[in-house]
Amino acid sequence: MNVIPCSIKTLKGLYDISGVEVGQHLYWQIGGLQIHAQVLITSWVVIAILLGSVIIAVRNPQTIPTNGQNFFEYILEFIRDLSKTQIGEEYGPWVPFIGTMFLFIFVSNWSGALLPWKIIQLPHGELAAPTNDINTTVALALLTSVAYFYAGLSKKGLGYFGKYIQPTPILLPINILEDFTKPLSLSFRLFGNILADELVVVVLVSLVPSVVPIPVMFLGLFTSGIQALIFATLAAAYIGESMEGHH
Amino acid sequence: MSCTATIASSLSFTSTTCRRVIRPLPAIRMSAEDSDRPSLGRPLLPPPFRLLTFRSLPIAAAVALATSPLPALAEQIEKAALFDFNLTLPAIAIEFLLLMVALDKIYFTPLGKFMDERDAAIRGKLTDVKDVSAEVKQLEEQAAAVMKAARAEISAALNQMKKETTEELEKKLAEGRKRVEAELAEALQNLERQKDETIKALDSQIAALSDEIVKKVLPSV
Numbered sequence: 001m002n003v004i005p006c007s008i009k010t011l012k013g014l015y016d017i018s019g020v021e022v023g024q025h026l027y028w029q030i031g032g033l034q035i036h037a038q039v040l041i042t043s044w045v046v047i048a049i050l051l052g053s054v055i056i057a058v059r060n061p062q063t064i065p066t067n068g069q070n071f072f073e074y075i076l077e078f079i080r081d082l083s084k085t086q087i088g089e090e091y092g093p094w095v096p097f098i099g100t101m102f103l104f105i106f107v108s109n110w111s112g113a114l115l116p117w118k119i120i121q122l123p124h125g126e127l128a129a130p131t132n133d134i135n136t137t138v139a140l141a142l143l144t145s146v147a148y149f150y151a152g153l154s155k156k157g158l159g160y161f162g163k164y165i166q167p168t169p170i171l172l173p174i175n176i177l178e179d180f181t182k183p184l185s186l187s188f189r190l191f192g193n194i195l196a197d198e199l200v201v202v203v204l205v206s207l208v209p210s211v212v213p214i215p216v217m218f219l220g221l222f223t224s225g226i227q228a229l230i231f232a233t234l235a236a237a238y239i240g241e242s243m244e245g246h247h
Numbered sequence: 248m249s250c251t252a253t254i255a256s257s258l259s260f261t262s263t264t265c266r267r268v269i270r271p272l273p274a275i276r277m278s279a280e281d282s283d284r285p286s287l288g289r290p291l292l293p294p295p296f297r298l299l300t301f302r303s304l305p306i307a308a309a310v311a312l313a314t315s316p317l318p319a320l321a322e323q324i325e326k327a328a329l330f331d332f333n334l335t336l337p338a339i340a341i342e343f344l345l346l347m348v349a350l351d352k353i354y355f356t357p358l359g360k361f362m363d364e365r366d367a368a369i370r371g372k373l374t375d376v377k378d379v380s381a382e383v384k385q386l387e388e389q390a391a392a393v394m395k396a397a398r399a400e401i402s403a404a405l406n407q408m409k410k411e412t413t414e415e416l417e418k419k420l421a422e423g424r425k426r427v428e429a430e431l432a433e434a435l436q437n438l439e440r441q442k443d444e445t446i447k448a449l450d451s452q453i454a455a456l457s458d459e460i461v462k463k464v465l466p467s468v
Contacts, residue, residue: 030334072354097357
């Protein structure tokens with residue numbers, strides 16, 4: 001028996017059947033740098049879905065709303081309520097940021113779970129939710145960091161840095177560390193949830209291709225929605241925290 | 248994703264069952280037989296490799312696979328690039344910011360303004376209705392007060408009239424009673440007089456009668 005070649009053959013066989021392509025990306029070259037094209041493509045689709053549905057539903061606002069307008073009014077009220085709870089009275093300017101964060105992550109996650117991406121075959125890698133890539137989640141988390149720094153600085157000026165020695169100067173290293181752990185935890189929470197859910201579903205489908213993966217898919221829909229809500233809520237909470245006055 | 252670990256484990260599993268010759272890979276050439284039987288026509292390994300016995304082969308294979316470049320495997324199983332940071336990060340950040348501006352212009356601001364205006368209009372109408380209903384309540388209260396005053400007046404007048412008429416009645420009754428009493432007293436007096444007169448008359452008649460009776464009874468006297 002040919003041990004090494006036959007191991008290679010079985011592995012290749014398994015690989016072909018399972019098709020689990022974790023960490024395989026479609027690379028495009030732009031300038032001297034590479035880009036994950038599958039993330040870009042799926043993010044364009046998500047943006048198209050968002051903008052398209054919004055434009056269609058909110059075209060002529062009626063006093064007594066139609067179904068679509070009512071749905072989008074509900075979403076807007078939900079986002080406003082979320083921002084108001086976390087940020088306080090000056091929540092108005094932050095509604096677009098928090099709203100876009102929530103909608104982008106929510107539609108990305110659900111598009112990854114619901115849309116039949118496998119129909120489109122890429123030469124390398126596969127299409128999936130754009131949030132299953134570390135670049136996306138870290139980008140969103142860094143934007144959140146920038147947002148809460150901007151909020152604190154624009155409200156308090158350089159007095160914002162006084163918060164590092166609140167309540168006692170002994171906590172200075174911890175407060176500085178917080179500025180690193182906040183985006184880290186945000187990004188990894190979202191990344192881990194979405195990637196792990198996709199992996200579980202793919203592995204289950206390849207092992208037990210019948211009704212069994214369906215409850216896991218529903219669980220995935222539920223948790224990915226919750227993750228979008230958590231990300232938006234935490235972003236609003238960080239902004240509110242930097243903007244709040246003296247105790 | 249450790250491919251070499253899986254290969255090593257599969258090799259260790261098969262080593263006890265597999266007794267046939269291992270066909271050489273392009274990079275590694277080994278022989279399962281003892282190197283002191285060259286007559287079988289197999290190429291002899293150089294002296295250092297003669298230490299390879301059958302049992303140590305899987306371990307040696309795993310070590311060799313791990314250290315050698317694996318051209319055959321590399322094409323098929325790529326190293327998983329999960330933490331691969333590149334231009335995608337700023338690209339997504341820029342896309343997100345553009346999406347935020349677009350959604351703000353199309354959705355958040357117009358619909359938000361529309362909803363706020365509608366809320367304000369409804370609230371205005373509600374306060375209007377409340378004002379009007381306050382006025383109506385006031386007018387109702389006034390009307391009720393007027394009605395009460397009127398009723399009080401009427402009942403006062405009624406009581407007054409009742410009092411007056413009862414007084415008159417009593418006066419008339421008293422007069423009538425007095426008259427009747429006066430007449431009664433008069434009549435009684437008359438009767439007394441008549442009684443006295445008749446008694447007096449009777450007295451005189453009694454005397455006359457008694458005389459007559461005596462005359463009649465005692466005729467001889």
